[in-house]
Amino acid sequence: MKDALNWLERLGRKAAAGVAEFGFAATLFGQAVYWLVLGRWRRQPVRMPSVAAQAMDIGIAALPIITVLSTTIGLMLAIQGIYTLKTFGAESRVTLGVALSIVREFSPLITGILVAGRSGSALAARLGTMRINQEIDALSVMGINPVRFLVAPPLMAMMILMPLLTLWADLVGLFAAGLYIAIELQGSLAAYADEVVSILKLNDLLHGLAKAAIFGVLVTIVGVVNGASVSGGAEGVGRMTTRSVVHAISAIVITDMIFVFLVTR
Amino acid sequence: MSNAPPSIEVINLDTHYGDRQVLKNVSLSVNPGEIFVIMGGSGSGKTTLLNHLLGLLRPTSGTIRILGKDINTLSSLEMQDLRTRMGVAFQSGALFSSMSVGDNIALPLREHTDLDEMTIGIVTRLKLEVVSLAGFEHLMPAELSGGMIKRAAFARAIVMDPKLLFCDEPSAGLDPVVASSIDDLILRLRDAMGMSIVVVTHDLDSTFKIADRICVLDKGEVLALDTVDAIRNSPNERIQNLLNRRTEEAEVDPDAYLRRLLGEKEKHANQPTQGRTGL
Ligand SMILES: Nc1ncnc2c1ncn2[C@@H]1O[C@H](COP(=O)(O)OP(=O)(O)O)[C@@H](O)[C@H]1O
């Protein structure tokens, strides 16, 4: 009985902490957007060179790995698609499934997970280190708002870069799948391209890109929240960095499901 | 000098971490152009007091006026303005590790002024000259020694020509020669730029060398606030203990001490006894 009560109490405390963390995340997002929109009026504009530097870091550096993985996923979907459809002799319809899954699901998802692992964790580590070195206090006492200086630039960079990276992943994935399908079913790449264009509606493309932008926000905010909550030295930074990757990927997958549920029903 | 309004005025400041009261009814004032040392043992609340003066923490009750402005009633824009008129050298330096020393020092200028890069470069090098770090602006903070980091932190703190400078433990972690040179730097800054300087430290030698007035904190209370000579000659036993580096809770019971060392075993030995009294 006492154990059960203890357990309940611990659960309650965890839940309260979770709600508090969620509130912190929402506040941070609100403040970052505030500074992006009204920073100039408050004499603290969000600096574009800083956004560009973040964008280079998030985007350009991630291009090679995103290219490799989208190629792999395109091939994988084509192989699986043909294998599955063969069982009822419908392998000629493979393009439909492949094109929709890449554009609506796989591209945003794989891009989100990659960016969470590369940039979200880096953001958490950077903020965590800055926190334990008192660098965040140093910004505050200089009259430089830390959210404006540290959170708004990566947030803006992510919201722009994630859809662009996803678009690239779409193209690469569709191309790789097309190559396999054209060879395997003895069609031409041009015929495949025509089919893709006739299948995909703008809505499908936007569905994926909108999710990518949302994932960008999630990755940034989760990274910042975990970085800002670091305590306990370098070890704490490591712990929160790991936590930020796990949380960001979970948030991406769950949000994806909710988004799909709300939008496609 | 005594007619001028004080640079800092703290009235009846009470603060808590959670339920625990850390500062108790602290009142003090810092005059323009004076070096004011907040001294006290470890855990006496020095850093907490400093963080309140910097507006990083909100007090439970009490008033803090910095350069005549009550910092708890200021709008955030006014607070931002006030902060450009004060500088802080943190204990660890808190230099931004992703920026060179020069960029660190130039940051407040880039963020708060419309100066062109050429002027910013000149001001930056001038301030590095003041702290004897000329020619180091291209190094990264990781490439500096402990004393150099403190100097660079001072350069960044004074780059906007503040009226008020705060330093947390300027000599902590430095060897005596370097520590002494930092003390000289603080004296030089006050003489050259006429700013008020608040120094938080537990270093007695440094305190007596630089202070005009000393505030002795003890367990969150102001034990004494007076000139260097008055503090040195104070009849108060607690102050003398602090000055002579005597610990207050001297160990008197060797048995208790031994028992504490054997803590693990003692607990086990006690358990049956506790069980019996419980029943
Ligand atoms: N963030 C905090 N949360 C809770 N208690 C704290 C915190 N910071 C300091 N304290 C406590 O407040 C007291 C004063 O600490 P501090 O101001 O750091 O003293 P000092 O700088 O003089 O060593 C100490 O007992 C310390 O344990």
Ligand SMILES: [Mg+2]
């Ligand atoms: Mg301290």
